[in-house]
Amino acid sequence: DIQMTQSPSSLPASLGDRVTITCRASQDIGNYLRWFQQKPGKSPRLMIYGATNLANGVPSRFSGSRSGSDYSLTINSLESEDMAIYYCLQHNEYPFTFGSGTKLEIK
């Protein structure tokens, strides 16, 4: 199975900060990488697909990038509504695997 190593597990940050979350894939997954945001008691929401493409309705302060087997989600100018848990997902091959999650919280 492909392992998705996500870091950090917790990320204290201040409003207005620029933050980056990273997932490293244990095998080649191409650009079959998605990022999801999950708020307490809510269903996950697709934020990024194809490693770098913004999903419908997602603010432009969110962006995705890739460097080799490292995939990153960056949020510019953090807002209070961005506080949530973020997960990456590889869907290059079965079983699909998620990262362990990053809890973004106010410092």
Place this chain on the structure above:
Amino acid sequence: EVQLVESGGGLVQPGRSMKLSCAASGFTFSNYGMAWVRQAPTKGLEWVATISYDGSSTYYRDSVKGRFTISRDNAKSTLYLQMNSLRSEDTATYYCTRGYPDYWGQGVMVTVSS
């Protein structure tokens, strides 16, 4: 507007069965693969199973293979998950999802306990 509405969850004893349903609307159901993803209490997300747009192909995680069956009825725009021989470790919120996925339902809780 895409809507996915799960039903059928609840409390079940270990070893028993339960069937989840997901009613889809707002898109052409028969054009999309569908999947179930679960989340144990306070834990992360875990992919469970996927079915192709026409039901001809199915995929499962190893821990549910042989116990769970994903199926669909395109005429009813409904996705199913038949869960047999349930274990305590299957306790989770089960989400119906579209595609790889993109849209998610609100989730349904399944508790396996005696």
